[in-house]
Amino acid sequence: MLPETTFRSADLPPAERFECWRALMSETHAPMEMRSGNTADFQVNQRIIALGEMTVYPLECDPLTFLRTPKLIARSDPEAYHLSLVRRGAGVVTLGKDTVAHGAFEYHTSDTGRPFEVDTGLEPFEITGIEIPKALLPLPPRTAEQVIGKRISARDGMGALLATFLTQVTRDSRSYQPADAPRLGNVLANLVAALFAGVLDADRSLTPETHRRTLTLRIMAFVRDNADDPELDVPAIAAAHHISVSYLHRLFQLEGSGATVSGFLQQQRLARARRDLADPLNRRVPVKAIAAQRGFSHAAAFSRAFRDAYGMPPTDFRTKSLLP
The missing domain is CATH 1.10.10.60 (Homeodomain-like)
Structure with missing residues (x-):
């Protein structure tokens, strides 16, 4: 079985759910502010699967807003890229002056070193999140940074191939051995790099x-x-x-x-x-x-x-x- 932890809001008293989960997300991603209109009885289910130094986490959650502010970045920056494969629901991502709306079967991306705001709308949503340290992505940083914030489809091409990989790993996580985790992490890094390069038509940088x-x-x-x-x-x-x-x-x-x-x-x-x-x-x-x-x-x-x-x-x- 791959190294994995699970968070279920139903396991906690309603008054503790939102704050406990916010603390967990700050560890798996980066310190963030979170806002929700339902903090009194917040519903969330999350699995956190470690693939070496990378992390994949399937997440179902009530609607909310994530914010990564300059102040939080100055306090702590894990220097990582984040991708979310939207499986259900929608979201609006604001990076600086750019605002992009994402729907199901699309990826939205962010960089822990850049301020962002993600608003998931009014309905519950489901994603598969990916955290990759910048140093482990086999792609020049200048190339990767150009992709952050762009709309990326998961319906075809490299986007679909990455989605298939994520589905298989999260569905069959118990069928792997702990020693498989770093190897799967290496596969994940290569897939993300190929996806980013394809978005920019920059295959020569791979x-x-x-x-x-x-x-x-x-x-x-x-x-x-x-x-x-x-x-x-x-x-x-x-x-x-x-x-x-x-x-x-x-x-x-x-x-x-x-x-x-x-x-x-x-x-x-x-x-x-x-x-x-x-x-x-x-x-x-x-x-x-x-x-x-x-x-x-x-x-x-x-x-x-x-x-x-x-x-x-x-x-x-x-x-x-x-x-x-």
Whole structure:
């Protein structure tokens, strides 16, 4: 399990909730002023997941206003960039003379060294926050600073890839080992750097390591999205990303996980087939039909691969899974 703490307002007396949570946010982000019309019975749920020196925190909260003032900056500056993926609700961010409205599936950004005000409106909101120390972002500071305050979409491109990563990490945080946290933090830093560079069309400012890592993650997302296609194979994956098959294999070798391209593709197909076999709604669907739906052209090859992966034939797994 990744290092994680949880804050639930329901665990505290109503009169203590807002102030306790304000103190926690000042630790996870930076000292801030907060205002809300509902401090007497404030509702908030927050998880704080540590990825090495970076932090990701899913947050559901009553409406309020955050302020980072020059006085607070002079008192303490952790020198970090913040991103919020807005999952529900809206917000208005004011940075100096610039005011930008953000809606769902957009990122808003801030810099702990610059004054800002974030107003979340009149409705409860849900975000996934990211805190990244400036020193750990593989991007020149002048480049990163130009992105702060701009509207960034999470619906496509690098924004969507980062959103997918955040969703997976926050949803499956218990499936990782503590030693995975720094590695995931490194992935996060590279994704944010690629997102910022893309916003400014400044890919040349990225390090070769970030370029490579971002391409590998994009390929993995592509495989996950298209694993059910029986025509998908290693040459097709390489062609879809305009690289050679040898370079594709090299990318997976440098990833260091031990997975090959074909192995990763088969792993995705097997995991989906396994879920289908365990689903009571698929009780009457033949095993070979499930295999075909998940990209396996030959039932016998599917059975062998399934037994190698899970220690039993797919028919036995289904029988065991569907027992009362």
